[in-house]
Amino acid sequence: MSNVGPVLELRNLTKDYPGHRALDGVSLEAPPGAFYALLGPSGCGKTTTLRLIAGFEPPTAGDIFLDGERINDRRPYERNVSTVFQNYALFPHLTVRGNVEYGLRRRGFDGLERRVREVLELVQLTGKDSRYPSEISGGERQRAALARSLVLAPDVLLLDEPLSALDPNLRKQVRAELKQLQRRVGITFLFVTHDQEEALSLSDRVAVMHRGRIEQIGAPEDVYLRPRTRFVASFLGAVNWLDGAGIRPEATRISRTAPAAGTRSLPATVERCVFLGNCLQVEARLATGQTVVAETSRLDGGFTAGESVHLWWRAADELLFPAEG
Amino acid sequence: MKRLRRAFLAPAWAVIGALFLGPLALVGLYSFLTRGAYGGLGQPWTLENYTRLLDPLYGAILVRSFLMAGAATAVCLLLAFPVALWIARAGPRRNLYLQLVIIPFWTSFLVRTYAWMFLLRDTGLFNTALQALGLIDEPLPLLYTPGAVLLGLVYGFLPFMVLPVYAALERIDRNLLEASADLGARPWATLTRIVIPLSAPGIRAGAVLVFIPCLGAYLTPDLLGGGKQIMIGNLIQNQFTTARDWPFGSAVSLALMLAAMALLVLFARRGAKELL
Numbered sequence: 001m002s003n004v005g006p007v008l009e010l011r012n013l014t015k016d017y018p019g020h021r022a023l024d025g026v027s028l029e030a031p032p033g034a035f036y037a038l039l040g041p042s043g044c045g046k047t048t049t050l051r052l053i054a055g056f057e058p059p060t061a062g063d064i065f066l067d068g069e070r071i072n073d074r075r076p077y078e079r080n081v082s083t084v085f086q087n088y089a090l091f092p093h094l095t096v097r098g099n100v101e102y103g104l105r106r107r108g109f110d111g112l113e114r115r116v117r118e119v120l121e122l123v124q125l126t127g128k129d130s131r132y133p134s135e136i137s138g139g140e141r142q143r144a145a146l147a148r149s150l151v152l153a154p155d156v157l158l159l160d161e162p163l164s165a166l167d168p169n170l171r172k173q174v175r176a177e178l179k180q181l182q183r184r185v186g187i188t189f190l191f192v193t194h195d196q197e198e199a200l201s202l203s204d205r206v207a208v209m210h211r212g213r214i215e216q217i218g219a220p221e222d223v224y225l226r227p228r229t230r231f232v233a234s235f236l237g238a239v240n241w242l243d244g245a246g247i248r249p250e251a252t253r254i255s256r257t258a259p260a261a262g263t264r265s266l267p268a269t270v271e272r273c274v275f276l277g278n279c280l281q282v283e284a285r286l287a288t289g290q291t292v293v294a295e296t297s298r299l300d301g302g303f304t305a306g307e308s309v310h311l312w313w314r315a316a317d318e319l320l321f322p323a324e325g
Numbered sequence: 326m327k328r329l330r331r332a333f334l335a336p337a338w339a340v341i342g343a344l345f346l347g348p349l350a351l352v353g354l355y356s357f358l359t360r361g362a363y364g365g366l367g368q369p370w371t372l373e374n375y376t377r378l379l380d381p382l383y384g385a386i387l388v389r390s391f392l393m394a395g396a397a398t399a400v401c402l403l404l405a406f407p408v409a410l411w412i413a414r415a416g417p418r419r420n421l422y423l424q425l426v427i428i429p430f431w432t433s434f435l436v437r438t439y440a441w442m443f444l445l446r447d448t449g450l451f452n453t454a455l456q457a458l459g460l461i462d463e464p465l466p467l468l469y470t471p472g473a474v475l476l477g478l479v480y481g482f483l484p485f486m487v488l489p490v491y492a493a494l495e496r497i498d499r500n501l502l503e504a505s506a507d508l509g510a511r512p513w514a515t516l517t518r519i520v521i522p523l524s525a526p527g528i529r530a531g532a533v534l535v536f537i538p539c540l541g542a543y544l545t546p547d548l549l550g551g552g553k554q555i556m557i558g559n560l561i562q563n564q565f566t567t568a569r570d571w572p573f574g575s576a577v578s579l580a581l582m583l584a585a586m587a588l589l590v591l592f593a594r595r596g597a598k599e600l601l
Contacts, residue, residue, distance in 0.1 A: 056503050076506040083507045089500035093522045102518070103508030148508065 005068055007032040007188045008053070008081075008156045013062035015048050015212075022048045024212035025062070030156065030190060030205070035182050037199035038192045039223075040209035041235065046192045049209075050158045053190070054083045066155055077106070082149035083158045087165060088141050090133040096120070096144045097129035103152045119151040122181070138166050139174055146178075150185060159191040163198060175202060196236045200224060208232045226319075233319050240292045242266070246319035252294040253312050254282055254303065265312035268292060270303045284311060356575035364569030374576035383560070383577075390556040393471070393546075394539035397478035398486075401535045402528065404479070405486035409527075410520070412487075413494040423491070426484050438477055438548050445473055445549070469551030477545035482538060486531035493527025494520070529592060537585050557581050 006029035015023040023045045030036045038046040052059050055076035064071050071079050082103070090099050100116050109115065120126050123143040133141055142162060149157055162178070163171045179202050182189050193199050199206050200220040207217045208231075216228045227233035230246070239246040259265045268284035271291065275298070282294045282303050292311055303309065356374050361367035377383070412422045429437060444450045447464035455461045467473060497520065505515040521528075543558030552559070557577065564574025 054503070054507055056506075076503070077509045077511055081507075083504070085500050085504060087498070087500060089498065089504040091501060091504070091519060102505070102510070106509040106511075106514055152508065 006030055006065075007034075007067055008190065009065040010049070010053070011063045011065070013049065013052060013064065014060045015045070015052060015057070016060045021212055023052070023059075026209075026212070026214055027062075028207050028214060028217060030188055032188055033186050034205055035179070035189045035203045036191065037203035037206045038190065038209055039194070039196060039199040039206050039235070041194055044209040045212040046194075046209050047160055050083065050160055050190070050192050053079075053156070054081060054158055055079050080152075080154050081156045081158055082152055082154040083160065084142075084145045084149055084162050086161045088133075088145035090141060090144055090148070092133055095130050095132055096125060096136065096147075099133070099144055099148045100129075100151055103148065107152065115151055119147045122150070122184070123147045139170050142166065142174065146181070150181075150187065154187065156188045156190055159189060161193055162191070163193075163195075171198075178202065200236070208235060210235070228321070229324060230321055233321075238293060239319065240294075242290075242292070244320075246321075247313045247317055248319070249281070249293045249295040250279075251313055251317035252292060254284065254294045254296055254309050255312065256307070256309055259310055259312040263312045263314060264318075265310045266292075268309055268311050270305055270307040270309055272305055273303045275302075282309075284309060286311075352575045352578055354575075355572050356579055358572045360570045360572055364571075366571060374573045375580070377573060378576065378580055386555055386557060386560055389554070390540055390558075393474060393478065393554075393556060394536050394542075396475055397482065397539045398532050398536045400475065400479045401483050401486040402490075402532065405483060405490055405531065406524075406528075409487050409491035409494055412491050419495075423488075426487050429484065434481060435544065437481070438544060441473070441477055441480065442468060442548060445476075468549065469553055471550070471554050473549040474546045474554045474556075477549040478539050478542060481542075481545060482535040485534040485538075489530040489534065490524060490527040493524040493530075497523050533589060533592060536588070540585060541581060 008028075008030040010026055010028050013023055013026040014021070026045070026049060028036075038049060040046050048057075051057050053064055055071070055074060055078075059072065066079065066081065091102065094102065097116060097120075100119060101112060104112050104115060116129075117126075120129055123146055125140060125143055125147060128136055128140060128144075133144065136144065142165070146162075163174055166174055175198060189203075191199075191203060203220065205217065206220055206223050208215045208223055210229075210231050216223055216232045218226070223232055224236050227236060227246075233239050233246045238249050240249065240252055253259070266286055268286050270282060270284050272283045274281040274283070276295075278298075279295045280298055280300075280302060282296060284292050284294065286292060294311060355366060357370050357372070358366045359369060359371055359373070378387075408426075412419050412426075415422055442449075445468040446452070447466075447468070449467070451467060452461075452464040456464065501519055501523070502515055505519045506512075510518065540556075541558045541561075542556060543562050546552075546554050546556045546559055547562075550556075561574050561577050561581070564570045564577065568574075
């Protein structure tokens, strides 16, 4: 049954705190096995959403369904979801093994030994099981927190900015591992982040949140290439705003000669050309005084400040927001 | 820098030296002397003051003192833990509640102990109230009992348990409690598996802060025990006052101190082991 409908469904979820509304009618459906990202700036309500699903706080209005069952009134320990906290919240007085066993013991599972061994293998923590959280690295702590939750085979794993406590060099590597892990276990991940690159690269579905509401839900390409609102467009990446349309810097082309007919173009003056390693970022000023950023390949050659150029783009690359007017 | 640091420490060392180490050395010295004919100090040097401690009479006092201090510590912990937990979760008003815990210190301990005598005696508040209600005919013997001494000690030292336990509870990351519930632990399991183990340092500190002064208490057993429930503190006091046997008093003092230190070391060891 459960593989027919969504494993997790939020209907009109609303949460009020004294003096402000943190969540305002959030609805979404996560299909089984999805890697679902809640993306938004801090204070947009994404962590609140997670806390309501985990049961740490009650919603003011709306419903939460897990496997088709309304779980609003269930206590956190009665919900088959599990949370990976931003700071991991590993129990400092228990070893890695003690942490991983904790949930199993509370729920009275059989075959504890084997399950623990398997999950530690899965997250590559074999051999670290008798260490305390203070004795392992940040990446290992994150994997221990994952193991502690995954061992319970939750219907949905809730991850609250799971990569933000790691140092930036480690983050990309862990990102790949996390994606692989999710594929292997097949558990639905609901993952909260403010980092659009993380959301795009990890998830197969993204809900972009803003001020307690969901602005858009879609596949990563959808929200990046076909944003429904200006907020979504600019939150997911840089945008040049030209004549009411948005053009991504990588879709903004730059040339010394006039572009072919049928494209849209504007004359501009190069202000600066910044070498970013994998690309060149050219800042050019239009006659109106507006600055436009274009990213070009290093292989196409550089531009010097003061040079007259043409900025052009394809109509298909324009981001349009008819709904917003 | 090093010299400056030493200079800053000098006043503290002077105070410790003049008011603690000096007198302690004197007490140590006295404990090997003999009581003079008129209560003063006399020769010869002897170990007799210490061998006298092995007398069952004093052994009983020692055992009673340890039992009483242990019981007071246990009762304090049982009372203080829920209070500390409640204050730690009281939100913005917790400072007010902490103030209330400390308020009894605004009056002298002696006065408060006398107040308990007035409450507990045969014509005191409890007995007259119970009699007026017709629940008892004769006044209950409340004062001058081991229970009265225990009550007095618990009353006097409860804040010393509440405060360190509160401090430890307050430091526990809320996320850990949420994580525990999230992993399927009911509130009772979270309390016993997470909250109590993580507040162990505070519990240990509180236990030491209550146990040591209770062990040496003399005012409470004297007033509320009526001299019938004599503890080591009373024994020492007696030797220096009525009995005028300073050498024996000194020996008892040192023995008490050494016993307390041995306990502390044992505690510290266990603490260090738990940290590893």
